[in-house]
Amino acid sequence: MTDQRISIFIISDSAGETASKLAQASMAQYEDAQIKIQIVKRAFIYHEDELIQALEEAKAVNAIILHTLVSKDLVNIANNYGKEHNLFTIDVLSGLVDELSNRTGLEPSRLPGAMHFLSKNYFERISAMEFAVKYDDGKNPKGFLEADILLLGVSRTSKTPLSLFLANKNLKVANLPLIPEAHIPPQLWEVDPKKIVGLTNNPKVLNRIRRERMKSYGLNPDTAYSDIDKIKRELEFANDLYKKLGCLVINVAQLSIEETASIILSELNIEDTSYFG
């Protein structure tokens, strides 16, 4: 309509991660259009005066307001302010929080930032992240037996980011890069194959990714690393190993990390319990 910049105000009593995710998913629907959207985050809002200040700032730029507040008072202030001043306001949490109350007959705790309490579950997530870093890249095969999931794959099959993404779901993940010439650690054969995931990719995709990588290092893109025949041999070696292990195999060529992770959880029958704060 106009060239005016659109502002989205995220107002939260915690870090504002839930509303950010919502903004992100919605904005992704206009990616090519290059509309200018400014995200303004007002996090850790606990007091009425802080809230009103944030609302006034939002009003000054006719912002869209997304709020994730749990105090009933603050929720009411935000919603009423939005109505009075005709601001487009989304009360992100109340619908689901209230419905859970209706169904259980229980009152919500109304404690702000309850997701991030320094709970047992939270510390498990931290441990899982540290585990992923410690046992990344086959650094220490002793981690294989402790891991919930062991990822195998040739270079550039997204082992590291996938390990970290799964760590965020409280899963202990180790990964081992597969190189035909290299020694396979004997611990691999002790791992329950139901915990192993073999990652593979299309030779052409790997060739392109590896050439790009070499270029980004300022090196000649056409080395043995990106040679298509060598890549095919690597993938063959990996696929043979996956067959011997009898593990799940995923071709990541067309998949994002989120998609691959979702497939792993569903195929290995792992319940995502990271929801419980």
Added chain:
Amino acid sequence: MTDQRISIFIISDSAGETASKLAQASMAQYEDAQIKIQIVKRAFIYHEDELIQALEEAKAVNAIILHTLVSKDLVNIANNYGKEHNLFTIDVLSGLVDELSNRTGLEPSRLPGAMHFLSKNYFERISAMEFAVKYDDGKNPKGFLEADILLLGVSRTSKTPLSLFLANKNLKVANLPLIPEAHIPPQLWEVDPKKIVGLTNNPKVLNRIRRERMKSYGLNPDTAYSDIDKIKRELEFANDLYKKLGCLVINVAQLSIEETASIILSELNIEDTSYFG
């Protein structure tokens, strides 16, 4: 009300991460109450028949439905099904997506999973994660100058998980553990102090965390590592260094990773651009 288990169905044309975050934040409000909530995820739903199957499954258990669908047809089917069968249904995205259309006069792309397209931004995030792992734990001080943020801190001040969390926001983060006896890499003095964050903690909190850590390793909790005087000396050494550097200092004792990250972005004036798919 009843002992019946509550089911939340997450129905998405992508991995379902946005609705999961919403469910997680709402459920955290009932943490102590130990209500039994079952999350069922139906991800990558692109076709009408898949959607109807998921809706029928949801109906069978009178589930709460959270959907993040972008196809207008699928959105309508889900919303109408919910109304017809009296199911509590939250259309997570439509409110914001439609408002952005109203304001811009543009049509949303309606491409499912648009967040996870294998875009430039997505690959930047992957690189940032790999960077964090590569330059974790002071492994290679050459990374300091390439980093967007350099985290310093004594043992157990959450350097690693914080680095990974920030990497998820497309930021290149290196970290260096501080040990009084150890050599400080000379590269530290070449880094712009505006990019450095010194993490600190309360001696008693560190003492407790480190004792727990030793116990979890099956070791004697009362070693030099957890000695309160030694911890105080370490923290003093760290704080002296932070003063010399003139960097931002954050005490993480009462903060979650999300909170610390949020403070860092705001204090270092870094805009979170990871929203743009």
